[in-house]
Amino acid sequence: MSIKEFVKFDKVDKSYDGEVLVVKNLNLDISKGEFLTMLGPSGSGKTTCLMMLAGFETPTNGEIYLEGQPISNIPPNKRGIGMVFQNYALFPHMTVKENLMFPLEVRKVEANEIEKKVKTALDMVELGEFGNRMPLQLSGGQQQRVALARALVFEPRLVLMDEPLGALDKNLREQMQYEIKHIHENIGITVVYVTHDQSEALTMSNRIAVFNEGKIQQISSPDVLYEKPNSSFVAQFIGENNQLNGKVTSINGETCVVETDTGENINALKININKVGDNSLISLRPERVYINSKEKFDNNFDAVVKELIYLGDHIRTRLEICGNDQFIVKVPNSHIGLKLSEGSSVKLSWKTEDSRALEAR
Numbered sequence: 001m002s003i004k005e006f007v008k009f010d011k012v013d014k015s016y017d018g019e020v021l022v023v024k025n026l027n028l029d030i031s032k033g034e035f036l037t038m039l040g041p042s043g044s045g046k047t048t049c050l051m052m053l054a055g056f057e058t059p060t061n062g063e064i065y066l067e068g069q070p071i072s073n074i075p076p077n078k079r080g081i082g083m084v085f086q087n088y089a090l091f092p093h094m095t096v097k098e099n100l101m102f103p104l105e106v107r108k109v110e111a112n113e114i115e116k117k118v119k120t121a122l123d124m125v126e127l128g129e130f131g132n133r134m135p136l137q138l139s140g141g142q143q144q145r146v147a148l149a150r151a152l153v154f155e156p157r158l159v160l161m162d163e164p165l166g167a168l169d170k171n172l173r174e175q176m177q178y179e180i181k182h183i184h185e186n187i188g189i190t191v192v193y194v195t196h197d198q199s200e201a202l203t204m205s206n207r208i209a210v211f212n213e214g215k216i217q218q219i220s221s222p223d224v225l226y227e228k229p230n231s232s233f234v235a236q237f238i239g240e241n242n243q244l245n246g247k248v249t250s251i252n253g254e255t256c257v258v259e260t261d262t263g264e265n266i267n268a269l270k271i272n273i274n275k276v277g278d279n280s281l282i283s284l285r286p287e288r289v290y291i292n293s294k295e296k297f298d299n300n301f302d303a304v305v306k307e308l309i310y311l312g313d314h315i316r317t318r319l320e321i322c323g324n325d326q327f328i329v330k331v332p333n334s335h336i337g338l339k340l341s342e343g344s345s346v347k348l349s350w351k352t353e354d355s356r357a358l359e360a361r
Contacts, residue, residue: 005031005065005068006030006031006032006033006034006158006190007028007029007053007064007066007158007192008028008030008065009027009028009049009062009064010065011025011026011027011061011062011063012026012052012059012061012063012064013026013059013060013061013062014045014048014049014052014060014214015060021060021214022045022048022214023045023048023049023052023214024214025062026045026049026062026214026215026216028049028216028219030190030192033188033189033190034190034206035184035190035191035193035204035205035207036191036193036206036207036208036209037192037194037195037200037201037204037205037207037209038192038193038194038209038211039195039198039201039209039210039238040196040211040212041212041237044211044212044214045211045213045214046196046209046211047162047194049194050160050194053160053192054076054079054083054160055071055074055076055079055081058072059072066079066081066157066158080157080158081156081157081158081160082150082152082158082159083159083160083161083162084144084147084148084151084160084162085162085163085164086162086164086165086166086167087167088135088143088144088146088147088167089147090146090147090150092134092135094135095131095132096122096127096130096131096133096135096138096146097118097122097131099135099150100117100118100122100146100149100150101114101118102150103150103153103154104117104153104154107154109154117153117154117155118153120153121150121152121153122149124183124186124187125145125179126145127146130146140167140168140169140172141168141172141175141176144168144176145176147164148164148180148183152183156189157189157190158190158192159191159192160191160192160193160194161180161191161192161193161194163194163195164176164180165177165200173200174203177200177203177204180204184204193205198238198239202226202238205221206221207220207221208238210225210233210234212237217230217231218230218231218234226239229283229356229358230271230358231272232281232283232358232359232360232361233361235283235356235358236283239285240285240328241284241285241286242282242283242285242286242289242328243281243282243283243284243324244258244260244266244281244282244284244327245260245261245282245360246259246260246261246279247277247280248273248276248277248278248279248357249265249276250276251270251273251276253270254270255267256268256269256270256280258280258282260322260323261322261323262323264301264322266282266322266355267352267355268280268282268352268355268356268357269353269355269356269357270357271356271357271358271359272358273359278359279359279360280359280360281357283355283358284354284355284356286328286329286330287330288350288351288354289348289350290350291317291329291331291340291346291348292346293347293349297350298350298352299348299349299351299352300347300349301322301347301349302321302345302346302348303320303321303327303345303346304319304320304343304344305317305319305340305341306318306320307342308340308341308342310333312333313332313333314330314331314332315330315331315333316328317329317330319346319348329348
């Protein structure tokens with residue numbers, strides 16, 4: 001095992017009833033200092049993976065390694081791992097300072113060192129003046145910062161975060177995303193983060209592992225995951241996505257032509273298409289489509305505007321095209337967007353490389 005493999009899941013299965021596998025043959029390497037997010041819908045296996053890494057669950061088969069050492073038989077409190085939960089899990093009868101002192105006292109850290117480490121951790125989350133407050137005297141965002149500081153105070157080799165921002169309102173959640181991202185960048189600790197919120201994952205992560213039905217569907221950096229999904233599930237789960245169904249009629253190197261169910265031909269990148277005649281699903285991001293463009297593109301189609309929703313910086317435009325009346329285009333809030341009207345006919349166009357022909361499953 002190389003040093004780069006700071007955390008390693010090696011052929012890990014997990015079953016709670018001895019029959020159904022909630023995690024299936026998981027192989028995953030996480031590098032030291034990496035911020036990796038496990039992303040997926042409820043029941044996809046992501047939280048079970050985190051709980052096995054933390055030591056609260058044991059693999060049914062396979063092994064998990066931390067810095068080259070197998071850890072499945074090591075109890076949670078001996079793994080040197082920090083945890084941050086959605087419900088904060090702070091001790092309500094202790095002050096903020098006492099909450100941070102607790103994991104250090106358990107580890108028999110000397111008193112003068114405890115003072116230094118607590119001060120450093122509170123300053124890190126910008127709560128240096130709040131040490132004598134009780135948790136219930138703090139806002140939700142402040143409590144979550146205390147929970148983060150407590151996870152970091154004993155300088156763990158790894159921090160696990162399980163939906164830590166789920167209880168916060170939208171604005172505070174977005175603010176905390178940036179704060180956690182900046183703390184990670186500043187101290188360089190390894191973080192494994194679990195969420196079902198794809199925008200959260202895109203904002204914070206070095207890499208994202210997309211889970212579904214107990215397996216990783218794709219693992220990549222945020223930009224690659226968004227721009228180059230390798231399956232219809234990932235394309236649909238990460239960001240907003242248009243889908244058009246059809247059949248492959250020709251293949252030319254890295255591109256192909258897909259005939260839609262209503263007879264139109266779409267030029268697209270060939271992603272995991274094997275042969276002519278395959279059923280395909282075209283994946284196309286809403287911001288990659290142009291309405292009434294003066295430029296010439298490979299794909300040009302007639303469409304009808306069905307609905308316009310004003311969203312400030314852009315107008316979310318729902319259209320009917322190729323028999324699909326749920327096709328979305330994000331139109332910048334400009335004179336072009338403001339001239340559109342429901343029921344009007346328009347021309348849609350996009351580049352071949354912006355549409356991805358995926359295997360239909």
